Amino acid sequence: MILYPAIDLKDGQAVRLLRGDMEASTVFNDDPAAQAQAFVEAGCAWLHLVDLNGAFAGRPVNADAVEAILASVDVPAQLGGGIRDMATIEAWLEKGLARVILGTVAVENPALVREAAAAFPGQVAVGIDARKGRVATKGWAEETDVTATDLARSFEDAGVAAIIYTDIDRDGAMGGPNVPATEALARAVEIPVIASGGVSSLADLEALKATGVIAGAISGRALYDGALDLRAALAALG
Template identity: 40%
Template sequence: MKLFPAIDIIEGCAVRLVKGDYAQKTVYSTNPVAVAKSFAEAGATYLHLVDLEGAKDGSTPNLKIIGEIIKESGLLVEVGGGIRSEKTIQKYLDSGVFRVILGTAAVNNPEFLKEMVLKYGERIAVGVDFKDGKVAVKGWTELSEESCFEFCEKLEKIGVKTIICTDISKDGLLAGTNLALYKEMSGKFNMDIVASGGVTTLEDVARLQKMGLYGAILGKALYTGNIDLKQAIDLTKGERL
């Protein structure tokens, strides 16, 4: 199983939110480049990066610092947050991002998603962020009418290879992840599933790996010291792409 340490960026800082609430923000570092380099030094291969400002308004205010992170850390970086046009996709790919994550655009504009998957293939992933069974959009500030499983069925038919699945109710609480959900999803869908939200302990990591999931995102638990990244990577054998 692949591990994706996470950096969420607001105004050039590495932050974490609770349940996606922008009002519940903790700044962990004013130097996300240094944070990314520390992940690389611990043995990470990948980085999950979200532009939280972009997620709300569809802009790319942190594009420059994301480019610096890629250059300085040497990590394979996937980026999400407000990617709603091919122009933005191209900006990120040109900056060295290996995979972009579509969220709001994938929900609201399935034809656009089809076109991008056809053109860019596995370099397009989709974020399946949900709350109360419904898919959330616009930086988790709004709920769509689409259910999680209905949405995933559509993604599979379109040909999406990788989904990043986040139970918003678990995010940032350090109270464990939704193991039952990921087990059900891995049985239903033939896509690479990345578990996100509430991965709190090495035991969570071990149980997700036992399910045969493609990957897991490690967020707040890294910043609080609940999970040691090197130990987690050793546990999952640090498989490469």
Template identity: 50%
Template sequence: MIVFPAIDILDGRVVRLHQGRLDAVKVYNDDPVDQARQWLDGGAEWLHVVDLDGAVLGEPRNIDVIERIVEAVEIPVQVGGGIRTMETIRRYLAAGVTRVVLGTTLVTHPELVAEACAEDCEQIVAGIDARDGKVAIEGWREGTDHGVLDLVRDLQLLGVRRLAYTDIALDGTQRGVNYGAYRTLAGQIDIPIIASGGVASLDDITDLVSIGPQVEGVIIGIALYEKRFSLPEAIAAARGGV
């Protein structure tokens, strides 16, 4: 399983939010590029970068700094937040981003999802964020009536081949992952899943590994920033170590 250290960017700084709330922000680094290099030095194989300003405003606000991150590291970078047009998708991919994560557009503009997947489905990740089993959009501020499984199945018909799933209630809380949700997803869909939200211990990582290879990755943020464990320890656990 791949460990994705998270770099969430708000106002040009690396932050973490509690349950996605913009009134619950903690700054961890004023320089996202420096943070990317730190994760690289710690053994990161991938980075997961989110433009939080973009997620809220509906259009990218930190493309320049994300492009600098891509230039600064020699590992793949996955980017989400405010990606609502093919122009933005193409700009990120042209800049060297390996995968883009689509969120709100999964619900509001499925035709864009289909177009993006038609160009290269391996570069597209469906980023589904849910609260109580229902999908949330617009930077988690708006709920929908879409159930997670129903939406995933619809997206697979559009060409989606990878899912990043976040349990909003646990994100940034360090209360542990929603193991049951990931196990259920893995049992009912047949595409790779990247888990996100709530990782608090190495046991959370090994629990996800135990589900099987379909859970191909885990995004970890605050637990790393708060030094609950180190990145090398997380990577070892994800590979089946202690």
């Protein structure tokens, strides 16, 4: 199981939100590239980046910070937030991103996900953010009637590289991930599922790994707060 340290970008800084609330943000590093380097030095094999402003604006906003990160590290990185058309997907992949994450458009324009996954095999993931099992879009500001499982299944034959499943109510709350819901989703589809939201301890990672079906986990606040030691976590998952 791969551990993805998260760097959430807001106004050019590395922050964490509480349950997706842009007004409840904590700045952890005003130099995201330095933060990325610290994670890489600790041994991570991937980075998970989110353009929070972009998720609300519907277009890239923290591009400078993302490009600085890509220039400063040599591990693959995936990015979500504000990626809603083919031109933006192509531009990011050309700049060195290993994988783009499509969230809102997965609900509003699923044909784009299929087109992108076909054009860029292995480089397109679907971000499914859910509150009480229902998918939320536009930076979690709008809730839909679509269930996470139904959305995931709809891309089963599209060739997407991964599904990143976030339980919004757990995100940034340090209360542990929703292991049963994540495991159920992973068992419902053949696409690799990455858990996000609430991963805050070594025990959380071990519980996710113990399911035997979850491909990865994303952690942010716990790494910044020191509740989870990245080197120790990577060694345990090794």
